[in-house]
Amino acid sequence: MTDTITYELPLNERVRVLLRLDFLAGQFTHFAKGLSVWDSRAAVDTLLDAITLVDRADLRGELLKEMERQVAFLGPLERVPGVDVARLRNILDEFDSVADRIKMQTGPLAPNLRADQFLLEIQNRIGLPAGICDFDLPLFHAWLEKAIQVRQQDLNRWAEELVPVWCAAELMLRIIRGTGETVAKLAEKGVFQINFTADQQCQMVRVILPANANCYPTMSGDRHRVTIRFMSLHSEGGTVQTQEDIPFHLVCCAL
Numbered sequence: 001m002t003d004t005i006t007y008e009l010p011l012n013e014r015v016r017v018l019l020r021l022d023f024l025a026g027q028f029t030h031f032a033k034g035l036s037v038w039d040s041r042a043a044v045d046t047l048l049d050a051i052t053l054v055d056r057a058d059l060r061g062e063l064l065k066e067m068e069r070q071v072a073f074l075g076p077l078e079r080v081p082g083v084d085v086a087r088l089r090n091i092l093d094e095f096d097s098v099a100d101r102i103k104m105q106t107g108p109l110a111p112n113l114r115a116d117q118f119l120l121e122i123q124n125r126i127g128l129p130a131g132i133c134d135f136d137l138p139l140f141h142a143w144l145e146k147a148i149q150v151r152q153q154d155l156n157r158w159a160e161e162l163v164p165v166w167c168a169a170e171l172m173l174r175i176i177r178g179t180g181e182t183v184a185k186l187a188e189k190g191v192f193q194i195n196f197t198a199d200q201q202c203q204m205v206r207v208i209l210p211a212n213a214n215c216y217p218t219m220s221g222d223r224h225r226v227t228i229r230f231m232s233l234h235s236e237g238g239t240v241q242t243q244e245d246i247p248f249h250l251v252c253c254a255l
Contacts, residue, residue, distance in 0.1 A: 004249075007207045009219040009226065014066055015176065015203050017059070018169045024050045025166035032155045037144045040151045041132070044140075047113070047155070048123050050162050054109040063102060063168050070175050071095050073255055094171055101164035110161040118143070119158065176203050180251035190215070190230040190242040194252065196223060206251035215242050 010016040024046055031043035074092060077083050105111070113119065122140055125132050134141040143151065185192060196202050205226050207217045215230040230246045231239050 003211055004208050005211050005213070005216075007209070007217050007219070009205045009207075009221070011202055011204060011221065011223050011226070014062055015173075017053070017062070018066075018173050018176075020053055021050075021166060021169035022173055024053065025162075025170065028155075028159060028162075032152060032159070035148050040144055040148075040155070043155050044119070044122060045126065047158055047162075048119065048126055051110065051114050051119070051123070054162070054165060055114060057108065059165075060102060060105070060109055063165065064099060066172055067095055067099050067168065070172060070255065074175070091171075091175070098164060098168045098171055102168060105161065105164070109165060113158055113161045116158065176253045176255055177206070177251075178253075179255045180204075180206065180253040182208070182249050182251050185248055185250045187228060187230055187246040187248060190244060190246055192228045192248075192250075194221070194226045194228075194250070196225060196252075200252075200254055202252050202254045204253040206253065208249040208251070209246075213246075215244075215246060217248075 008019065010019055028043055028046040028050070031039045031046060034040070034043070071092060074088060074095075078085055078088055102109075108114070118139065122132060122137060125136055130136075132140060143154070194205065202223060205219060205221075205228075207219065207228060209215070209217070214233045216233055217228050217230050219226060219228050221227055230242050230244075230248075232242045
């Protein structure tokens with residue numbers, strides 16, 4: 001458990017996709033290590049979500065374009081006094097390595113994964129309520145009864161093609177999150193608005209609250225402005241905006 005909770009709002013589609021990829025990577029890593037049949041089911045379900053997400057003709061180009069943009073931003077920092085040059089070069093080497101791995105995959109991303117007949121059979125049923133019950137998919141049922149070592153080996157083999165994409169998302173989000181300054185703010189009567197100037201290229205807004213706060217933020221906006229409304233966590237009448245002044249920490253990640 002941590003002392004704070006961080007809420008994030010992506011301000012463009014590219015960052016939305018990065019956050020979804022990173023979420024799926026974390027979810028898969030968690031369930032793929034699990035020992036139960038339910039862990040293996042959840043890991044396969046996560047892989048199928050990832051297949052759907054990467055099945056975009058423009059995703060490879062978008063990832064490479066964003067990496068090039070971030071490298072162009074980071075490169076000149078090497079000449080800035082006080083910058084940890086060794087750490088910066090390690091990050092740039094990470095970009096080169098991840099970009100090379102993505103470029104190695106020809107055509108759409110994860111082609112072998114998307115063509116796997118075992119996964120396709122599950123994917124065809126997973127949209128139905130309880131469509132992957134044992135009686136619906138005896139092939140899946142048989143696989144789930146294999147030894148955990150076999151299931152984990154299969155899971156890791158299937159995920160190999162996604163690892164470069166997941167690594168790219170984690171790296172780029174790490175850089176984006178690191179560009180913002182954490183500032184203390186106050187939402188009067190539960191509302192706070194941010195207006196961005198024309199030269200601000202904000203990619204993501206992060207709101208940090210104490211873990212024991214009795215409210216949570218709902219955020220909406222775009223690259224021009226963002227509105228944050230704090231909602232009561234314990235409202236008997238449904239979702240209600242709090243009328244209290246809420247202190248919080250704000251991070252505007254501009255890159």
